[in-house]
Amino acid sequence: MADSSARVVPTPTGAPLPLVGKSDTKPTWCPGCGDFGVVAAIEMAVKRLQIPSHNVVIVSGIGCSSNLPHFLSSYGFHGLHGRALPVAEGIRWANHGLTVIGTGGDGDGFGIGCGHFVHAMRRNVDLTYVTMDNQIYGLTTGQASPTSSMGQKTKSTPTGVIEQPVDPVALALASGATYVARGFSGDVKQLADLVAGGIQHKGFAFVDVFSPCVTYNKINTFDFFRQRVYKLESAGHDPTNRALEFERSLEWGDKIPIGLFYKADRPTYEDLEEVLSAGPLVHQKAGIEGRTDVLDEFV
Amino acid sequence: MTDLSVRTGGQAGDGIASVGETIARCFSRMGLHVFGLNAYQSVIRGGHVWYQARTGTGRPRCQGDGLDVLYALDKQTVDVHAPGLRQGGTVVFDPEKFAVSPSELPAGVTALPVPTLEFARKHTSQSILQNAGGIGATAFLAGIPLDLLHQVLADSFGRKAGDVVAWNLAASGDGYHFAETHASVNAHAVQKAGAPKLLMTGNQAIALGAAAAGCKFLAQYPMTPASGVLHWLAAHAQTLGIVVKQAEDEIAAINMAIGASFGGVRAMTATSGGGFSLMVEAMGLAGMTETPLVVVESQRAGPSTGLPTKTEQGDLNMMLGAGQGEFPRAVLAPTDAAEAFHMTIRAFELAEAYQTPVLVASDLHLSESHFTVDREEVPLTYTPASLLNVAPNGHDYLRYQYTESGVSPRAAPGQPGLQFIAGSDEHDEKGHLISDVRSGIPKWVTERSRMMEKRMRKRHGLLTDAQPPVVEGPSDAPLTFVAWGSTVGAVRDAMAVLAAQGKSTNLLYFPTVFPLDADRVTSTLRATHRTLLVEANFTGQFGHLLRAETGVHLSERLLKYDGEPFYPHEIVARGLEVLNHGGQ
Numbered sequence: 001m002a003d004s005s006a007r008v009v010p011t012p013t014g015a016p017l018p019l020v021g022k023s024d025t026k027p028t029w030c031p032g033c034g035d036f037g038v039v040a041a042i043e044m045a046v047k048r049l050q051i052p053s054h055n056v057v058i059v060s061g062i063g064c065s066s067n068l069p070h071f072l073s074s075y076g077f078h079g080l081h082g083r084a085l086p087v088a089e090g091i092r093w094a095n096h097g098l099t100v101i102g103t104g105g106d107g108d109g110f111g112i113g114c115g116h117f118v119h120a121m122r123r124n125v126d127l128t129y130v131t132m133d134n135q136i137y138g139l140t141t142g143q144a145s146p147t148s149s150m151g152q153k154t155k156s157t158p159t160g161v162i163e164q165p166v167d168p169v170a171l172a173l174a175s176g177a178t179y180v181a182r183g184f185s186g187d188v189k190q191l192a193d194l195v196a197g198g199i200q201h202k203g204f205a206f207v208d209v210f211s212p213c214v215t216y217n218k219i220n221t222f223d224f225f226r227q228r229v230y231k232l233e234s235a236g237h238d239p240t241n242r243a244l245e246f247e248r249s250l251e252w253g254d255k256i257p258i259g260l261f262y263k264a265d266r267p268t269y270e271d272l273e274e275v276l277s278a279g280p281l282v283h284q285k286a287g288i289e290g291r292t293d294v295l296d297e298f299v
Numbered sequence: 300m301t302d303l304s305v306r307t308g309g310q311a312g313d314g315i316a317s318v319g320e321t322i323a324r325c326f327s328r329m330g331l332h333v334f335g336l337n338a339y340q341s342v343i344r345g346g347h348v349w350y351q352a353r354t355g356t357g358r359p360r361c362q363g364d365g366l367d368v369l370y371a372l373d374k375q376t377v378d379v380h381a382p383g384l385r386q387g388g389t390v391v392f393d394p395e396k397f398a399v400s401p402s403e404l405p406a407g408v409t410a411l412p413v414p415t416l417e418f419a420r421k422h423t424s425q426s427i428l429q430n431a432g433g434i435g436a437t438a439f440l441a442g443i444p445l446d447l448l449h450q451v452l453a454d455s456f457g458r459k460a461g462d463v464v465a466w467n468l469a470a471s472g473d474g475y476h477f478a479e480t481h482a483s484v485n486a487h488a489v490q491k492a493g494a495p496k497l498l499m500t501g502n503q504a505i506a507l508g509a510a511a512a513g514c515k516f517l518a519q520y521p522m523t524p525a526s527g528v529l530h531w532l533a534a535h536a537q538t539l540g541i542v543v544k545q546a547e548d549e550i551a552a553i554n555m556a557i558g559a560s561f562g563g564v565r566a567m568t569a570t571s572g573g574g575f576s577l578m579v580e581a582m583g584l585a586g587m588t589e590t591p592l593v594v595v596e597s598q599r600a601g602p603s604t605g606l607p608t609k610t611e612q613g614d615l616n617m618m619l620g621a622g623q624g625e626f627p628r629a630v631l632a633p634t635d636a637a638e639a640f641h642m643t644i645r646a647f648e649l650a651e652a653y654q655t656p657v658l659v660a661s662d663l664h665l666s667e668s669h670f671t672v673d674r675e676e677v678p679l680t681y682t683p684a685s686l687l688n689v690a691p692n693g694h695d696y697l698r699y700q701y702t703e704s705g706v707s708p709r710a711a712p713g714q715p716g717l718q719f720i721a722g723s724d725e726h727d728e729k730g731h732l733i734s735d736v737r738s739g740i741p742k743w744v745t746e747r748s749r750m751m752e753k754r755m756r757k758r759h760g761l762l763t764d765a766q767p768p769v770v771e772g773p774s775d776a777p778l779t780f781v782a783w784g785s786t787v788g789a790v791r792d793a794m795a796v797l798a799a800q801g802k803s804t805n806l807l808y809f810p811t812v813f814p815l816d817a818d819r820v821t822s823t824l825r826a827t828h829r830t831l832l833v834e835a836n837f838t839g840q841f842g843h844l845l846r847a848e849t850g851v852h853l854s855e856r857l858l859k860y861d862g863e864p865f866y867p868h869e870i871v872a873r874g875l876e877v878l879n880h881g882g883q
């Protein structure tokens with residue numbers, strides 16, 4: 001995340017610049033959609049951290065969930081289906097003074113964009129990625145997603161899904177993410193804590209959120225999760241042992257854990273990229289005017 | 300005018316490219332212009348490879364038709380290339396490896412057996428000096444002074460162990476002196492002509508141009524023949540302050556570049572046709588979000604994986620059409636290294652000025668061949684100016700404001716009070732979607748049209764700023780060659796051959812292949828007598844574009860799709876045919 005000293009930028013008159021709030025665009029989600037809880041949690045998290053809106057960029061792909069950047073007052077980039085992360089990485093590398101938050105759906109992140117997901121995590125790029133995992137393709141009106149359960153009947157699987165779902169938390173652990181959490185949009189307070197923790201974390205922070213699609217997923221509903229989720233922190237959980245976390249992440253059934261699975265310290269990509277040690281790229285000198293020494297190798 | 304070509308051939312892994320490049324560098328250090336062609340196959344060991352350095356008193360624009368000295372590291376090289384040797388030519392080889400009988404050689408060509416292995420053994424039992432004696436003998440035949448060869452060799456070894464360098468110098472000296480006593484220099488041998496010139500590949504020129512243009516970010520996925528751009532910028536990333544990222548695939552590469560550009564720095568990606576196919580959707584993303592982007596497309600012979608190490612100009616249609624829907628773009632096509640340097644800078648300027656993707660169309664022949672340039676041809680005097688020029692006046696900022704030029708004020712994240720959303724979906728002036736709840740509502744139907752018109756208005760500016768077509772040679776020539784990109788080099792050389800035969804021709808070439816000023820091109824085409832379209836593809840893609848834009852059909856065509864570059868003699872022959880038998 002951004003250097004903490006750069007968080008509150010005073011205006012010339014000394015008044016602090018505005019923090020992230022709601023934008024003048026009202027969410028277009030179906031009433032009751034889980035994504036309302038996620039946008040509320042992100043807003044709470046960035047407000048709590050006092051990051052002014054001009055230093056926050058929210059980047060998304062395509063899907064109902066990916067409309068999220070429009071509903072907050074920060075900078076936003078609403079890109080292509082599955083391609084939020086490479087755009088977010090590019091933004092970070094152009095200006096690592098910014099707080100960059102990737103958002104999107106399960107199809108966006110673990111289907112079409114799965115390759116980028118794995119690579120962004122192994123790089124430990126310092127950004128926060130929040131997926132609104134409704135285990136369905138919402139925007140395209142209810143096809144199976146990579147996280148739909150075995151047997152789940154959808155428009156594209158009328159006789160039931162016959163592929164095993166991706167486990168995003170386990171995948172994140174295996175791929176090298178250094179902050180791995182799971183939230184539930186039915187618990188906005190905890191979710192805001194998880195997102196804030198992710199933003200503060202130096203490295204790739206992944207927060208998978210159970211964010212029910214009330215229109216197209218009649219199985220993984222708010223009630224489904226309310227009956228099953230339990231909080232890792234209240235179970236006396238220690239988020240430093242990757243092997244143990246892996247086992248935990250596979251827990252699925254009557255009891256499903258939410259909370260912070262894993263957190264580790266590892267240098268970020270930006271730490272290791274020498275060119276960035278001279279400060280954000282966007283503030284560095286551009287061009288090689290006068291550097292005729294560069295031509296000598298061609299003699 | 301002297302014209303000298305030296306070719307080295309052998310198997311992949313024999314170090315052919317480095318022998319060839321050493322010879323080419325000797326010529327460029329002598330102040331001569333060089334064209335170096337590196338012909339190789341898509342294997343790492345085995346397989347036939349060769350490198351040809353062509354020089355002379357003029358400026359060779361392609362590999363040419365002649366061959367004077369052939370250094371053969373294997374018998375296959377003799378079989379394949381000896382028939383092309385000119386009168387007075389020489390084959391250098393080691394009789395310990397294979398024999399060459401005079402009957403195998405064209406009349407007037409001599410075999411020069413050089414005991415290169417024996418020379419090597421004098422210094423070391425390691426098999427690392429195999430080529431040194433051969434380089435020495437070849438250098439002598441070409442007119443390269445021994446001390447210059449030694450300098451170039453020493454420089455190329457850099458910081459390597461002293462012994463190896465010393466052995467190499469000694470063994471190459473042995474070869475040089477051996478040739479001196481057993482042969483005489485080639486009739487086309489060259490002499491020092493002036494200050495050293497710079498020797499670089501098209502890819503290096505593009506990379507250098509990008510650095511000069513103020514590019515701060517490159518994301519690329521390796522793919523021949525574009526990888527040279529990645530290699531050069533990666534090697535210089537730290538000293539030049541450029542973040543160079545090998546992405547997980549081309550989709551990531553272009554999206555990263557778009558992200559970086561949105562973030563406020565000049566950014567680029569480079570690839571070949573296969574990778575560009577994967578970038579197609581994001582071309583539209585750059586167009587729709589109005590994010591400046593430079594994409595280098597270095598073509599290889601297609602379709603599919605095609606011929607990875609062979610050249611073609613078969614991706615033009617894709618470059619023109621890449622991306623669903625319509626958005627402004629430009630396609631620039633440099634013809635040589637100096638132009639590649641300048642056009643890359645230009646591509647960044649256009650991309651930034653018009654906030655849209657700009658393609659630099661290269662191909663294997665331009666990307667991987669060696670060209671000489673004078674220092675003055677690549678002046679590092681350019682000052683990149685950022686066009687992030689929005690007055691931070693806060694609430695009424697419209698990122699996609701309707702303007703006469705179509706160009707809207709551009710801000711970047713981190714600038715206070717200017718927050719906006721860049722949307723891949725259609726949006727209004729503020730960046731708000733008009734694709735979902737607003738779509739189909741009359742007010743927003745109109746807004747969609749207005750936003751399309753705003754973006755497409757940028758085409759006028761692009762057209763005004765784009766470099767117009769160039770006519771080279773006498774304006775009233777009875778034959779006009781029409782060409783673009785790397786093919787222009789061979790056409791220029793063919794025109795010189797024709798001129799020497801008393802045939803006047805000229806060249807119409809297109810530094811900007813898109814957009815084209817239709818009226819201007821039409822009148823230029825109408826002013827020609829006969830035309831011959833020369834393109835390295837099957838269907839004459841540029842001819843189609845010209846016809847679509849101007850209605851003029853160029854019926855005489857020389858199209859080549861065998862993966863090999865054009866040779867001047869092919870263009871000369873077809874040119875004479877058109878001159879003699881009409882055409883349009």
Ligand SMILES: Cc1ncc(C[n+]2csc(CCOP(=O)(O)OP(=O)(O)O)c2C)c(N)n1
Nearest residue numbers: 062063064065081105106107108137138139
């Ligand atoms: C390249 C491409 N393929 C397909 C689509 C169509 N599409 C839009 S959103 C989507 C899936 C959305 O599912 P998810 O990412 O889970 O988001 P949700 O709507 O459920 O929030 C698809 C397939 C597209 N926009 N682009």
Ligand code: SF4
Nearest residue numbers: 030033064138213214
């Ligand atoms: S379709 Fe589902 S995911 Fe999309 S807005 Fe409606 S409830 Fe939310």
Ligand SMILES: [Mg+2]
Nearest residue numbers: 105106134136
């Ligand atoms: Mg979904």
